[in-house]
Amino acid sequence: xxxxxxxxxxxxxxxxxxxxxxxxxxxxxxxxxxxxxxxxxxxxxxxxxxxxxxxxxxxxxxxxxxxxxxxxxxxxxxxxxxxxxxxxxxxxxxxxxxxxxxxxxxxxxxxxxxxxxxxxxxxxxxxxxxxxxxxxxxxxxxxxxxxxxxxxxxxxxxx
Amino acid sequence: xxxxxxxxxxxxxxxxxxxxxxxxxxxxxxxxxxxxxxxxxxxxxxxxxxxxxxxxxxxxxxxxxxxxxxxxxxxxxxxxxxxxxxxxxxxxxxxxxxxxxxxxxxxxxxxxxxxxxxxxxxxxxxxxxxxxxxxxxxxxxxxxxxxxxxxxxxxxxxxxxxxxxxxxxxxxxxxxxxxxxxxxxxxxxxxxxxxxxxxxxxxxxxxxxxxxxxxxxxxxxxxxxxxxxxxxxxxxxxxxxxxxxxxxxxxxxxxxxxxxxxxxxxxxxxxxxxxxxxxxxxxxxxxxxxxxxxxxxxxxxxxxxxxxxxxxxxxxxxxxxxxxxxxxxxxxxxxxxxxxxxxxxxxxxxxxxxxxxxxxxxxxxxxxxxxxxxxxxxxxxxxxxxxxxxxxxxxxxxxxxxxxxxxxxxxxxxxxxxxxxxxxxxxxxxxxxxxxxxxxxxxxxxxxxxxxxxxxxxxxxxxxxxxxxxxxxxxxxxxxxxxxxxxxxxxxxxxxxxxxxxxxxxxxxxxxxxxxxxxxxxxxxxxxxxxxxxxxxxxxxxxxxxxxxxxxxxxxxxxxxxxxxxxxxxxxxxxxxxxxxxxxxxxxxxxxxxxxxxxxxxxxxxxxxxxxxxxxxxxxxxxxxxxxxxxxxxxxxxxxxxxxxxxxxxxxxxx
Amino acid sequence: xxxxxxxxxxxxxxxxxxxxxxxxxxxxxxxxxxxxxxxxxxxxxxxxxxxxxxxxxxxxxxxxxxxxxxxxxxxxxxxxxxxxxxxxxxxxxxxxxxxxxxxxxxxxxxxxxxxxxxxxxxxxxxxxxxxxxxxxxxxxxxxxxxxxxxxxxxxxxxxxxxxxxxxxxxxxxxxxxxxxxxxx
Numbered sequence: 001x002x003x004x005x006x007x008x009x010x011x012x013x014x015x016x017x018x019x020x021x022x023x024x025x026x027x028x029x030x031x032x033x034x035x036x037x038x039x040x041x042x043x044x045x046x047x048x049x050x051x052x053x054x055x056x057x058x059x060x061x062x063x064x065x066x067x068x069x070x071x072x073x074x075x076x077x078x079x080x081x082x083x084x085x086x087x088x089x090x091x092x093x094x095x096x097x098x099x100x101x102x103x104x105x106x107x108x109x110x111x112x113x114x115x116x117x118x119x120x121x122x123x124x125x126x127x128x129x130x131x132x133x134x135x136x137x138x139x140x141x142x143x144x145x146x147x148x149x150x151x152x153x154x155x156x157x158x159x
Numbered sequence: 160x161x162x163x164x165x166x167x168x169x170x171x172x173x174x175x176x177x178x179x180x181x182x183x184x185x186x187x188x189x190x191x192x193x194x195x196x197x198x199x200x201x202x203x204x205x206x207x208x209x210x211x212x213x214x215x216x217x218x219x220x221x222x223x224x225x226x227x228x229x230x231x232x233x234x235x236x237x238x239x240x241x242x243x244x245x246x247x248x249x250x251x252x253x254x255x256x257x258x259x260x261x262x263x264x265x266x267x268x269x270x271x272x273x274x275x276x277x278x279x280x281x282x283x284x285x286x287x288x289x290x291x292x293x294x295x296x297x298x299x300x301x302x303x304x305x306x307x308x309x310x311x312x313x314x315x316x317x318x319x320x321x322x323x324x325x326x327x328x329x330x331x332x333x334x335x336x337x338x339x340x341x342x343x344x345x346x347x348x349x350x351x352x353x354x355x356x357x358x359x360x361x362x363x364x365x366x367x368x369x370x371x372x373x374x375x376x377x378x379x380x381x382x383x384x385x386x387x388x389x390x391x392x393x394x395x396x397x398x399x400x401x402x403x404x405x406x407x408x409x410x411x412x413x414x415x416x417x418x419x420x421x422x423x424x425x426x427x428x429x430x431x432x433x434x435x436x437x438x439x440x441x442x443x444x445x446x447x448x449x450x451x452x453x454x455x456x457x458x459x460x461x462x463x464x465x466x467x468x469x470x471x472x473x474x475x476x477x478x479x480x481x482x483x484x485x486x487x488x489x490x491x492x493x494x495x496x497x498x499x500x501x502x503x504x505x506x507x508x509x510x511x512x513x514x515x516x517x518x519x520x521x522x523x524x525x526x527x528x529x530x531x532x533x534x535x536x537x538x539x540x541x542x543x544x545x546x547x548x549x550x551x552x553x554x555x556x557x558x559x560x561x562x563x564x565x566x567x568x569x570x571x572x573x574x575x576x577x578x579x580x581x582x583x584x585x586x587x588x589x590x591x592x593x594x595x596x597x598x599x600x601x602x603x604x605x606x607x608x609x610x611x612x613x614x615x616x617x618x619x620x621x622x623x624x625x626x627x628x629x630x631x632x633x634x635x636x637x638x639x640x641x642x643x644x645x646x647x648x649x650x651x652x653x654x655x656x657x658x659x660x661x662x663x664x665x666x667x668x669x670x671x672x673x674x675x676x677x678x679x680x681x682x683x684x685x686x687x688x689x690x691x692x693x694x695x696x697x698x699x700x701x702x703x704x705x706x707x708x709x710x711x712x713x714x715x716x717x718x719x720x721x722x723x724x725x726x727x728x729x730x731x732x733x734x735x736x737x738x739x740x741x742x743x744x745x746x747x748x749x750x751x752x753x754x755x756x757x758x759x760x761x762x763x764x765x766x767x768x769x770x771x772x773x774x775x776x777x778x779x780x781x782x783x784x785x786x787x788x789x790x791x792x793x794x795x796x797x798x799x800x801x802x803x804x805x806x807x808x809x810x811x812x813x814x
Numbered sequence: 815x816x817x818x819x820x821x822x823x824x825x826x827x828x829x830x831x832x833x834x835x836x837x838x839x840x841x842x843x844x845x846x847x848x849x850x851x852x853x854x855x856x857x858x859x860x861x862x863x864x865x866x867x868x869x870x871x872x873x874x875x876x877x878x879x880x881x882x883x884x885x886x887x888x889x890x891x892x893x894x895x896x897x898x899x900x901x902x903x904x905x906x907x908x909x910x911x912x913x914x915x916x917x918x919x920x921x922x923x924x925x926x927x928x929x930x931x932x933x934x935x936x937x938x939x940x941x942x943x944x945x946x947x948x949x950x951x952x953x954x955x956x957x958x959x960x961x962x963x964x965x966x967x968x969x970x971x972x973x974x975x976x977x978x979x980x981x982x983x984x985x986x987x988x989x990x991x992x993x994x995x996x997x998x
Contacts (some may be wrong), residue, residue: 021758022677022765043543045852045959049401051545054394059923059959062950086194087862087957089855094545096530099176108526112519349997436824443828456849470839485825493819529831532849537836541852655836 005018026068035071038080043094051094095138162227162306166804167302169256170209172263175201176292179266183286187279187354195282199270202285207291213260215249216305226312235318245329251469252305253454256331258449259295261333261340269344276365283351284344287540291343294476296771302469315414318734335380335407335519336529341373342410345417346442349435350484352511353491358431364422368792370421374414375788381407382781393740393755395769395775396674400549402457405528406448412521416514423507424788425570430507431495433514441487443481445527450477455463456532457504502574509567517562523552527586545796561614561664564657567619569628584626584655587620600670611668618661622654648794656787663780665694669750669773681763685716691752692716696724698764706730708741711756711764727756727766746775823923853964854965855957855974860889861965861973862955865876865943870927877919877945886998889917891954891965892941895925896933904980912940916994919946923961924951947960956996966990968997 026032039053044060052060052067063084072078084092096102104111179201186194216229221241225231233250234243248257266288273281299305348366352358384407389397398404398733419435423430451457454470461471501507527544534540569580581588591613598609629646674809678686678693685694694711725743732738745752749814751774757765835917841847856862858925862884868876875881882889894901912918922930927946934941945951946973956965966975975993979983 022679025677028616041545041547043545049399049545054396054399058950059954062954066954084856085784087542087855088959089853089957091543091852094543095547096542096544101534102530102542102804105526105530105544106552108523109519112522113515113556116515116519126957142506144482432821439824451833454835454839455842456835456847466845467839470842471836474832474835474839477835478828482825482832483829485828489822490823493818530837533834535849536841536847616961 024061024065024068026072028072031071032068034077035054035068038067038071038077041081042067042084043092045092072087072117161218162224162308163490166220166304167213168208168212168215168304169296169306172205172212172259173293173300175205175208176289176296178204178273179289183282183289184283190688192278193661195278198282198285198289201265201271202289205289206263207535209256209260209263213247216253216256219242219306220247222242222737223316224312224314225314226308226310226311226682227305228307230315231309231316234316234467235705236315237734238318239704241326242329246582248332252299252303253293254336255303256305257333258336258340259292261336262295262343264465264720265340265344268663273365276398280348280351280365281356283354284347287347287350288343291347291480294479298469298472298476305578319652321475322770323500325391326386327383331380331383331387334376334383335803338373338377338380338407338414339410339448341369341376342414342438342442342445345373345414345438346480346484348439350487353484353487356491356598358366358426358435358691359497360428363426363434365427367418367421367425368436368516370414370417370438370441371788371792374411374418374620375785375792376789377407377414378781378785379412379550381411382778382785386778389774390494390742390744391739393742394767395742395771395774396675396755397670397774400527400546400683402528403448403581403609405524406444406451407522407665409444409448409521409528410441410519412524413437413444416517416521417441419510420514423510427501427507429501429616429682430511430514432492435492436488436494437514437518439481443477444521446473446477446481450474451528461532470639501572506567506570507577508575509563509570512563513560513567516556516563519552520556520560523556524549527552558614563619564618564660565624568621568625568653568657584621584624587624589618590615590620594756598668605672608668608671608696611664611671615661615663615665615668618664619658621659622658622661625657625693626651626654636663636745638720649791652787652789652791652794655790656784659780659785659787661780662776662783666773666776666778666780669776670771675767675769675773678766678768679763680735680766684763686766688768690717691722691770692719693754693766693768695764695766695813698759701728703730705734706732709756709759709765711754713743713766715752723752725752725754727754748775749773751775815859845885851978852959853971856965857976857980859973861921861967862952864945864952864955866947866952867956869922869944869946871931872944874941874944877921877943880921880979881919881943882967885917885967885969887917888974889919890968891919891921891956891967893921893923893947893955893956893958893961894933895923896929897925901933901962901981902937903921903982904962905940907981907983907986908940909938911990912942917942921952922946923950923958924948924950958994960993966993966997 026035037051039052042063043051044050044052044055044057044063045053046057046059050060052063054055067080067085070083075083081093090097096105168414179198182194182201182514183198186198186263210426218224219227219230220234221240223230223236223243229250229252230246233253234246239245246253248254266285269276269281269284269288273284276284321681344364348362348369350588352362379406385397388399389395402452417434417440420430420434420437424434431636450470453471455467527549530544531542534542565584566580570582594616595609598605598612602608626646629650630642632639674689676686676688680686680695682695682697682724685692687693692715694714694716695715699710701708701710706727710726710731713727715722715725723745725745727743728741730739730741740755740757742755744754749772751769751771753769753771753774755767755769757767759765815894833901838847842849861879863879863983865878866876868874877891882891890911908918918940920943924947925933926948930944930946945952946986956963962980964977964981965973965978968974974997975989977989
């Protein structure tokens with residue numbers, strides 16, 4: 001559904017189908033590419049879930065213009081992002097800055113992998129220690145058991 | 160009269176679901192076969208009642224009965240009939256009716272097709288589905304009645320958002336709901352297994368088709384939504400990491416993991432606890448999405464108008480089902496001991512790695528979606544988590560997943576050695592490497608897309624290697640055809656789905672090389688992009704059934720020879736006073752030529768032109784993945800579920 | 815961690831998330847949690863450097879940072895535009911504040927001077943100073959993301975409060991008046 005309904009309200013905003021203004025683009029293709037990259041890191045505040053590059057909102061257009069002015073004035077990416085960040089706060093950054101508040105967020109991939117890795121180790125060790133069978137091809141008994149289960153093992157309690 | 164009939168049918172469905180839940184739980188618990196035998200007819204009855212309710216709502220939309228508030232708010236007489244009917248699920252209330260209809264359909268399917276299930280298990284599964292139904296029927300009747308009347312009726316409706324008047328979007332919700340609600344069935348199987356305290360190979364075999372079906376529908380639904388965004392929103396984007404999109408991706412990821420771990424349960428009786436957990440999780444994430452979108456807690460312009468009562472109600476349901484499921488899991492899952500043993504390097508080990516990575520990806524997506532909300536609530540900080548975060552944080556997880564995809568599929572069960580497996584894949588690796596070098600040579604130092612092409616080629620060739628290996632295509636080519644016919648469809652399905660993923664990755668990599676430009680053109684002028692000349696021939700006005708449009712006629716030329724005529728439009732809908740951009744797209748197998756019409760000034764028009772290499776491959780790949788799911792589903796071994804009726808009766812007697 | 819504890823973990827996580835969601839829903843009712851609201855990055859800081867020309871023919875001085883440096887008592891800076899419907903809703907509250915002796919400074923955001931003049935003629939003029947920000951640049955320096963927006967600057971010249979959207983009578987009663995009293 002979701003996207004669907006999505007658009008229900010999205011349309012209420014003025015920001016759909018940003019086509020843009022050729023007059024706004026920088027003549028230097030490399031600089032324009034950089035400005036776009038910066039714009040994609042910045043959230044349009046009026047439309048809330050689009051970057052300023054994707055939005056046709058008035059404010060997004062103003063911010064696009066500011067980004068391009070600063071890029072052509074030779075500012076670095078970090079300086080341009082910092083300029084907008086100082087005015088609009090953390091909310092404007094689509095890539096949250098690493099801080100005490102966002103440490104957990106940035107650590108998610110590593111934490112998930114580690115937790116999963118540890119979790120996996122625990123149950124495997126136990127049967128390996130207790131089970132008599134050695135890992136290898138299916139034993140005859142296992143094969144029979146599998147066939148029984150597949151064929152209808154109502155009576156066989158697995159545990 | 161008809162809306163009242165629909166209202167009554169909803170109430171009836173609620174009553175039947177209550178009985179279904181009660182009989183299905185008490186029957187096996189008290190050993191009362193008559194109660195158990197009554198659950199399938201009750202499920203059929205609930206399906207019938209829900210279908211009548213849905214039909215009544217659709218009828219109200221079809222005849223544009225504006226005395227029904229929901230119709231008055233979401234439809235209009237000037238709309239084409241197709242969109243009048245699809246408006247049935249265009250609003251919160253109507254979409255909930257579609258949701259319960261699909262739930263009732265699933266209940267009916269379990270009742271109808273699950274003849275081989277032991278009757279105690281079947282009764283419990285139907286009971287859980289009934290219980291889910293009870294909650295949602297009560298939710299609809301209590302907070303979101305679609306049949307509320309309006310007096311006096313307005314002369315005409317307020318119209319449906321024009322963006323929704325599109326075939327792609329009209330069928331996006333039903334597909335997605337089939338996926339979400341399909342997860343309810345695997346959830347019901349998991350809960351039933353926890354109540355019985357037993358998970359075995361047969362359980363894995365029953366759950367897998369439902370997980371497959373739900374996953375395939377989710378794949379199609381998400382792909383359709385993404386495709387629609389691509390051609391309708393008009394800036395060539397196809398995925399935005401919007402919380403609302405993430406809400407649909409999360410159950411897909413969990414379902415994908417479930418699909419793979421259920422294989423291990425079925426074949427090796429290992430990973431039981433984990434599989435049950437995934438089945439609970441997939442449905443939990445589906446419900447979480449429903450809650451996020453409908454409660455208003457999400458910072459998204461994309462959600463339904465919020466109503467705190469509804470939010471609290473859905474939260475209560477979420478806690479009841481997911482909290483209840485996990486509580487049962489905490490209490491009962493310890494009883495499930497794994498039977499199968501395997502070495503870390505084996506097919507099972509590969510599937511474990513797949514699960515680990517898929518779940519880590521899901522964890523990142525979940526964290527990214529919920530973090531801003533909880534940071535606001537707990538720390539009072541407003542932060543945003545957008546595409547740059549997701550792309551950065553998911554890359555280190557996606558790379559090993561893609562790398563392992565091809566390897567895992569060729570590993571034997573129980574215990575494997577890496578070298579023979581890699582030996583089978585050497586030409587896939589060679590192909591990937593060649594793609595990397597080719598892309599670098601042709602496109603310069605664009606390392607991202609080049610790696611993407613390498614990954615895509617690796618996965619597609621890996622799937623081919625898997626199939627050719629099973630067929631012994633190269634070692635004994637003469638018997639290959641016979642082997643191909645004998646190879647189980649589920650093996651084909653897996654390879655096809657993997658290849659589909661590879662095609663999708665190639666599409667993503669191609670889009671990494673997309674180029675576009677803005678041009679202010681007067682009729683007769685032209686712009687250059689991607690080796691083509693795009694000439695604006697003229698601008699004109701056009702009239703649609705319920706909109707007026709401005710249209711640009713653009714001819715694309717390749718070296719002076721016309722390739723295609725494109726006609727992007729800007730439509731304005733007087734009802735609802737909205738405008739939409741209709742991108743004009745020319746699709747060839749290798750790329751999309753894409754043109755969007757912007758503002759006009761002084762006789763000139765702003766055009767945004769895109770050249771999107773391999774763009775269609777993204778959705779073709781998703782369709783191939785879903786096709787793989789369908790192939791697996793069509794496997795005879797999946798459809799004819801164990802156990803045989805005799806053994807089932809034995810189970811009944813014991814219960 | 816024992817296996818048992820691991821099995822309990824999902825239920826605990828689900829319960830915790832549920833409590834959090836419930837707190838959000840409650841907060842949405844009481845105003846304690848607002849998913850759409852974005853706080854100003856300038857709270858607790860001095861206003862940015864800016865200088866805006868006066869509105870011609872209005873007989874009011876323009877507005878610059880120097881007017882807000884340690885003003886000696888709390889002042890309001892209100893961004894408005896004649897094309898903005900919520901601004902009309904808000905206007906009576908500004909008039910009342912101005913009558914009550916609170917200095918209200920205005921900034922016409924992307925508004926043609928003639929339109930601003932007509933707006934003030936029709937609805938009354940609450941502003942003691944009025945700057946014209948036709949390109950909307952000063953507004954961006956303030957971190958503005960829509961009109962109307964109102965900032966409260968204390969006697970020391972520090973921004974203490976920002977209200978995005980129209981101030982209603984409730985806003986005045988519940989938020990602004992207590993703040994004015996505290997910073998007076």
